[in-house]
Amino acid sequence: MKLALISDIHGNRAALEAVLADIEARDVARIINLGDCLSGPLDAVGTAEILMSLNLPTVLGNHDRQLLDRSAEEMGLWEAWIINDLQDHQINWLKNFQRIVTYENTLFCHGTPDSDEDMWLHTEGPQNRMVNRDLSGIIERLKGTSAALIGCGHTHTPALVRLPSGPTIVNPGSVGVPAFADTRADPPFIHQMGSPDARYAIVEKVNDTWCANFISVPYDPAEMAALARTKGAEDWARALETGWLA
Numbered sequence: 001m002k003l004a005l006i007s008d009i010h011g012n013r014a015a016l017e018a019v020l021a022d023i024e025a026r027d028v029a030r031i032i033n034l035g036d037c038l039s040g041p042l043d044a045v046g047t048a049e050i051l052m053s054l055n056l057p058t059v060l061g062n063h064d065r066q067l068l069d070r071s072a073e074e075m076g077l078w079e080a081w082i083i084n085d086l087q088d089h090q091i092n093w094l095k096n097f098q099r100i101v102t103y104e105n106t107l108f109c110h111g112t113p114d115s116d117e118d119m120w121l122h123t124e125g126p127q128n129r130m131v132n133r134d135l136s137g138i139i140e141r142l143k144g145t146s147a148a149l150i151g152c153g154h155t156h157t158p159a160l161v162r163l164p165s166g167p168t169i170v171n172p173g174s175v176g177v178p179a180f181a182d183t184r185a186d187p188p189f190i191h192q193m194g195s196p197d198a199r200y201a202i203v204e205k206v207n208d209t210w211c212a213n214f215i216s217v218p219y220d221p222a223e224m225a226a227l228a229r230t231k232g233a234e235d236w237a238r239a240l241e242t243g244w245l246a
């Protein structure tokens, strides 16, 4: 049974449409959304309407949570861009998301089971660049989880780790944001995939082992980049067009 893992759409409706069209052709039994659906200077409303119509099992991302539990004055920039565009029924839809989604022997979360902001497979390395987390740090975050397959998002970085103790952990990467800079860190925490493609993964058990097919879907980012520019987010526009920040 193939499962499609999508994550970190961040309001990129064009990338979501491209990924959904790609999934359509691949005989997938279920799509699971690992969160951070709307926040960013793009098309939060259009993205919400598509996702609401699909009614996917969805994990609550840190940015979804921030849309729910912060006042407009206190929320982050990525939420401030869209909070006034969203209607009550779209905000209320976010309340259905779960911190953890489980099926049989599988578990899905945004960051880790304990935190929607923790990075499971990655960490900040020298100069605040994202690097792979070491084995002990990954195992520590299992916290007794017995699932054979774990899906997580949040870092926008596709990865598969199979632990010596058994579980396979998959991060499908980001559907909508191929590069970003968090300027709250000094130096800024920078992530860039190096291509503008929308990323997702299909996972499947083959001979009793969970495997992942990491897929990059080219699409036309022009409309989303133009939206970012109307909100003054030139760095987002460049990232969407190229997958690089500068």
Ligand SMILES: [Fe+2]
Pocket: 036, 061, 062, 063, 110, 116, 153, 154, 155
């Ligand atoms: Fe996130």
